[in-house]
Amino acid sequence: MGLDEITTAKPHDRLRHALARELDAVNALIAERMASRHAPRIPEVTRHLVDAGGKRLRPMLTLAAARLCGYDGPYHVHLAATVEFIHTATLLHDDVVDESGQRRGRPTANLLWDNKSSVLVGDYLFSRSFQLMVETGSLRVLDILANASATIAEGEVLQLTAAQNLATDEAIYQQVIRGKTAALFAAATEVGGVIAAAPEVQVRALHEYGDALGIAFQIVDDLLDYGGTEAIGKDIGDDFRERKLTLPVIRAVARADAGERAFWQRVIEKGDQRPGDLEQALALMARHRTLESTRATALDWAERAKSALSALPDDPIRDMLVDLADYVVARAT
């Protein structure tokens, strides 16, 4: 990457460039630990997901946080692999859960293999991530990741019970997306600071950054489900068809008159969806300007993420993290 490209590149690409050597080490460690002597089915399933790659956003957050706090040991690589394994395991278990047919634009593991493999290989990756964190020898890191795991699992169950339920409010939504996305983002950045033995104020700031970034990220994801240009590999209205209560819908329901409320009850609670209903839902969101207000909420969270970074050392990596917070929301414009 030349200098011109660096300044115009997307922030996660700049991070990837700045952390290239460490990311290579993370990828090597992932490949090594994914292997199973006894059960060749395991890499067969995981390779599919790990090669598809995603953006390696979570491991990059850990590496960036550790670097920012001046860490020069080897264990940020373990922790970066840990968070990617946890992420991949939750995707595998999500596949079982959502009966979704597409993930990152490719068929999901449970269509290529089956539900059994998704559950058990997910469990295997969880246990591998657990071994990796134990190797760091840091009880505090284990504590953070244990708590994040509980928040993730609790959020997933909450999402299950909140779906199709018009009583789902913004507070519940926030718990759901914290479990779905922000808890692992926050743990990813926080453990980077902890492994670097950073001052408490910095560790706390890293947690806040990850949490706010994750919330902004998920709100935008939910927004893009109702439009936008980056909704690659995902059809517009997937959440609507699955009767999920995301922020644009929650706000439209909160502002609904009697007739509108009957519409939402029919399509979300009863699941009686007919041709033209998605268009009608979009029209109601437009009437109450909930896509705009959702975007404003995401922007707020991105600002919170950026403010948290002020507690951290002035550094090119910090600038990239600032830009990343902006970028995450800019996807929704």
Place this chain on the structure above:
Amino acid sequence: MGLDEITTAKPHDRLRHALARELDAVNALIAERMASRHAPRIPEVTRHLVDAGGKRLRPMLTLAAARLCGYDGPYHVHLAATVEFIHTATLLHDDVVDESGQRRGRPTANLLWDNKSSVLVGDYLFSRSFQLMVETGSLRVLDILANASATIAEGEVLQLTAAQNLATDEAIYQQVIRGKTAALFAAATEVGGVIAAAPEVQVRALHEYGDALGIAFQIVDDLLDYGGTEAIGKDIGDDFRERKLTLPVIRAVARADAGERAFWQRVIEKGDQRPGDLEQALALMARHRTLESTRATALDWAERAKSALSALPDDPIRDMLVDLADYVVARAT
């Protein structure tokens, strides 16, 4: 329990009596940690399993090991709850996997609720168990349980690929049952010794005892699937119908002539099962005396378990663990 009853009671009932106070503490801790403020669905699913109770065999092993090594701190209770949570989580994930309709004589969680809840609530229990072990502050305990988790998950995947495959041999079978049962038994006893800061020779002996006991236990379980009086809540021939390669079948296949082999290929590999096939399978096992030889193998493992205990202090608890090893195999007579 009076003195007469104690001497004639089954060994796990005597253990339960001897460890009653600590078991109460374990049950209280389980009830406390099972609760979820945010997602009431969680205790709804787990109560079903945890109340059904099983024998609390694994937590008792941890408590017994800690007591035997003279532990007087509070953390053996945390570890006992940990192993029970891990056990319950694997049962929940197994329910998804096996499409089994009965567990402990009651309908499985995934018939009462659904696959989604089983996967996610299992994940929640894993994460809760993870928090409990972190609270003990022992990295060595975390290491043991992380490795056990990996062995369990790997064994489950291996079982998946080994099913319906006549090439499954005794070595693969041993790996499968180590993952399915023995790894958690071994971890349960080992962490009891570790938390008590027992000498290495005792810690190793506790691991060996749990491992051998678990293998004996699972071999007998697989044996009882083809008969015996204690197969409560499980029909004879379940494994046959699910085309699982357990020891009695593996040995019958190994000794099969051409005609017998064709039979096994049809019923196990092709899954073409007709009325009378289970009886024919039992006749072949009788001809090659594989139920007897399987029982002899289980007895060997029980002897190994008992020998391992010689490294531990002479104590009534140790006697109960000796009797437990005998009892586990006596179920199969």
